[in-house]
Amino acid sequence: MADRWSLSLWPTRAQFRPGDTVTLTARIGGPAGGRARLHVLVTEGGSPAGVPVDAVRDVEVPSTGEPAVLRLEWPPPETDAGSGKSWRAFGVDACLLPAHDQGMTGPVRAADETGALARASTAFDVASHWSLAPRYGFLADFDPGLTPADDAVRLEEMLRLHLNVVQFYDWMYRHHTYVPPEEVFTDPMGRVVDFGVVRRRLELCRRQGMAPMAYASVYGAEWDLMEDHPDWLLYDGTGEPMRLAGCPFYIQDLSPGCGWRTRLMDQYRQALDLGFVGLHCDAYGSPTRG
Missing domain, CATH: 3.20.20.80 (Glycosidases)
Structure with missing residues (x-):
């Protein structure tokens, strides 16, 4: 059981293939029954790479105090024939905010917001073959x-x-x-x-x-x-x-x-x-x- 909020984030695959739906795992720890709001931003080269369908998610820690585990899905942009790129890398930044905070317009603001309960970052790449990276x-x-x-x-x-x-x-x-x-x-x-x-x-x-x-x-x-x-x-x-x-x-x-x-x-x-x-x-x- 945790008194403080924590957040960890990682992809479900070491590398995704073109056409795969990218899936990320978010593990949130906090007070039993605690509520928060998770904001997620995906970037490529430091610029937003589109907003995931579930860019903002409400979170509730189970009453047992065990961490809440979420799966976040994001359809990556086309690679290879669609863009001329066979390998693309993306960053992911996540911010956990109080559940009552309604002032966010999206994950871009959340990344710089003070008063965050917890933050986490990860990355993933999309390639047609592992040998590219x-x-x-x-x-x-x-x-x-x-x-x-x-x-x-x-x-x-x-x-x-x-x-x-x-x-x-x-x-x-x-x-x-x-x-x-x-x-x-x-x-x-x-x-x-x-x-x-x-x-x-x-x-x-x-x-x-x-x-x-x-x-x-x-x-x-x-x-x-x-x-x-x-x-x-x-x-x-x-x-x-x-x-x-x-x-x-x-x-x-x-x-x-x-x-x-x-x-x-x-x-x-x-x-x-x-x-x-x-x-x-x-x-x-x-x-x-x-």
């Missing part, structure tokens, strides 16, 4: 103890940072076999991974406008595969198989015609079939061509 983040924890509620909290944190590309790091069963034979497994570094958590977080990224990218090494397969394919390996001057920095990962031959390339392409396809939209291909260093 990438903001990169990472997920590396897929522990079996994580719940859907944990997923929601972590992804909301990333959403508030406007991260629209998320790399899933060390999500796979092995560097040469991405999809595990069992849902819960131990990876080559001894970490216990729940593939169900991987799937949940992948789907949540897609729902929130974040492009999920699969970490993928271009070599580094473990010995349990390499002992059956010694011809896929690179060897040092003494005839010993080359390893990656002393780790139990071996360096494969990337040249055309080597069976490793065929194996690797099949693993990449499996990653995309899971719902990843791209691959972050790690070459570690030398060799850099293949």
Whole structure:
């Protein structure tokens, strides 16, 4: 239960596509049963970009004292063919005023009004593809103890940072076999991974406008595969198989015609079939061509 008013504001997607209706979440805290009036202004380049349908909203905090949560919708201007722009960015300023204040003519005045109960700002962008304005983040924890509620909290944190590309790091069963034979497994570094958590977080990224990218090494397969394919390996001057920095990962031959390339392409396809939209291909260093 809060005695003071508070206001937070963020978009429901890390990035919107042309034609999407932009949706913002506003969370208002205050005294139980308290009433206020929320004013919202959307700008582009510092100038008003049109007034949302619900630019002014009356708010009442529930009697339990829990924050009030509102969804604000705004139809963005056309992009691409309509304006010649494929990426556009917008600012959003919100001001919470006393409910009895009837003197406002719109959110432009509210932004400078003294006596505001609380203020908040956020931003969003509209683009035909994430690569026009990438903001990169990472997920590396897929522990079996994580719940859907944990997923929601972590992804909301990333959403508030406007991260629209998320790399899933060390999500796979092995560097040469991405999809595990069992849902819960131990990876080559001894970490216990729940593939169900991987799937949940992948789907949540897609729902929130974040492009999920699969970490993928271009070599580094473990010995349990390499002992059956010694011809896929690179060897040092003494005839010993080359390893990656002393780790139990071996360096494969990337040249055309080597069976490793065929194996690797099949693993990449499996990653995309899971719902990843791209691959972050790690070459570690030398060799850099293949």
